[in-house]
Amino acid sequence: MTGSTFWGSAPDPRSAGAPPLRVVALADTDSYVKWAAALLSSLPAGSEVELLVVETPLAVSRTQMQSALVGSGMDAEHVRRVQFADLARIVGEMAPDAVLVAARGPVGRVMIAAMAELDPRPVIVSGLPGISIPATTAALIHRTQSDVFVLHSTREVSTFRALAERRGLVQRFALARLPFARSSVASTSENTRATDLVFASQAIVPRERADRMRVARLLVAAARADPEKRVVVKERTVTGEHQTHEQRYGYPDLLRRLAPLPPNLVVSTESMSHAFDSAEGLVTVSSTAAIEAIARGIPVIALDTFGVDDSLINPVFEGSGLFGSEAAVIAREFRLPPSEWLTRNYFHDPAKDNWVAQVEDLVVLRRAGALPPKPARDRRGGRVRDIWERKLALGRMDRSVAGTAVYAVGIPLRFVLRPILRPYFRRRLSAA
Template identity: 60%
Template sequence: MADTDSYVKWAAALLGSMSAEWDAELFVLDTPVVVSGTQQTAAVAGSGLARVTRVAYDELAERLARERPDAVLVAARGPLVRVVTRLAAGLTPRPVIVSGLPGISIPATRKALVYRTQCDLFVLHSRREVREFAALARDRGMEQRFALTRLPFAAQAPRQVAAESGGTDLVFAAQAIVPRERDDRLRVARLLVRAAEADPSRRVVLKLRAKAGEHQTHAEQDALPDLVASLGPVPANLVTSTAPMSSALDTAEGLVTVSSTAAIEAVARGIPVIALDVFGVSSRLINEVFDGSGLFGDEDDVVARRFRHPTPSWLRDNYFHPPADDDLGVLLAGLVARRREGRLAPKPPLARAGGRVRDAWERKLVLGANDRSASGAAALAIGMPLRGVVRIVQRLRRPRAQAA
């Protein structure tokens, strides 16, 4: 089950990469940020997954009960993972519940763990990610089982050498919230114009995740196409694309990004990369993972197209470990065997106050109008005023805490 663009792409590629012994289907869940039909087509393209069905939340419990799946992959943002996992855990017999993150997941975060407390298996994509999440779980006293597998759309990428493929495009992988500030995003827009003007014979492709009006996993402010247009006449060789990333890379000389997972997809194809570091290196920019990779570069490097290949030592620890290290298939098969034998131990949700009212409140928050239950409406009527009071109290306490 998935809903947003990045999670649909990840789930489709992961399911499509599984061995033939698995009978896999993807439910695209109707939420306020669900992919459009165009986004869904692009996200599923090349995954090898044949069965994709759009499902309303009201239908989900019945569909799962009828399918009686051995395992359910909940591929979504954390709050929705918690809601759907709670639903799946109520099935009898309950399926193995799997979740994960669709791209670069360094640094490990407590929230990612908290939202997936009730999941049996947490999928990650590098030895470093597994190491850091396992350490965080130990430090927080949280029990979780982690599985390692290569990023599926990177593992499936056809190997090529950009110089031999004839690619000439500079592809910039845009991100909705990186960088976040308007001035920084305007700086990116100016850089794209400058790179296009430096060589009118070669294209600069602004690769977008969504068209205007379409949703993304993260809400975007100050869209780059709008900022580019605000600078004046757009060079003819600066173009936008919402095609699948795999298609954009087919004609790429190199890829530029701040921290998009597209960098991993490009590296998998032998296409050089510049990880733009002019805004710094921090967890907020999701680019700490590139430390030691040799991929960092500045604006002058982008304009001159001085793309880089990563260092071998970085590759082994970050997304390009040997396939033999992958253990997702083994761990998942073991959990399914336990389920079929009636030995799959239940995993309780994270303890918190509120009971069923809290459950209904969380469901209503993530589903919005797509939750048509009476309990959701009642929880919203009670919860919104309470949340307002809590926030006022927190604001009043903050100056005292800072003073202390």
């Protein structure tokens, strides 16, 4: 781990004798910290990196941090926490070649805007930390001002590129193998004690309480069907912790309503990597954990009880052969996808990865003082809208006087105008 003083202008990072590529990552929630740390670890040998956790309402806890960093080579003791108010100054003093902004859309847009105002500014990299099918306009708009948008499959790149063209948005997309899914598909565990059915919990999939209770009952049934094998409900948080998406109906609470529970049904908040060490198979609706499991040769069931729909983030599994019923879960009928699906979805030839090359190309321009500007998207409202969106994204972490003033006026006005303006914006979006 490097210190906090970075160097200034330097030659081409790819040339002999050039200073190493230096990258700072900015993250807040658990999934983005995990993604940022893993992506940094995939940079070329000799690169110097630092991870800053920006304090937002959903920032990771210390325990979540330790779990998120497993396998990244980073030590939680050396990850710095910073306030947003200090972010521009701190990164400006560090003067990195590039900044990886790893945050939810609204927060990411605010961080990207702050980095774009630095002089000289770093190359700004953003992206999405897992399955990103379907592509969404919101994901593009929030990251418009970044120089490079990292995605993780050839299908995602082609889908996002087509969407950007339809929406008239200019963006440079780059491909990177999911950094925490690098193992060979053929490397199936030989651990004879790998008998756990691991269920990857998701905060908003499915969303409704009745559907989540149905999943809870299924897990109880799976545990009772084979008392000699564990069913592990893999949660990402404990009470009081936050995650990228707010979870309204946590499985531990739902399971308590089904007590007494079979003793082989357990809830775990250990890292997914550790959970896989004893996994016979994974069950999920659409978690990126499915890709991690496949990478380790662990078979999967993508539960199809609730159908296949964009809102479930599971159309990506069409053609994979992973979809299975509740009966399949109880019978532990796990499966692996065919090679055709793998090639298009997250298991492409690593030689196709180009995100590092794209960043290095832009770093060359930056070091020469020729990095082209990446202006923010033109929007109505100007500076006032920027302040408003920063306040909405950062909540109580934005202590600026301007943010407080705009928020005090904007919330009542928003309440009045939203029903009036919503039909107008829907018509514009459908016509775009």
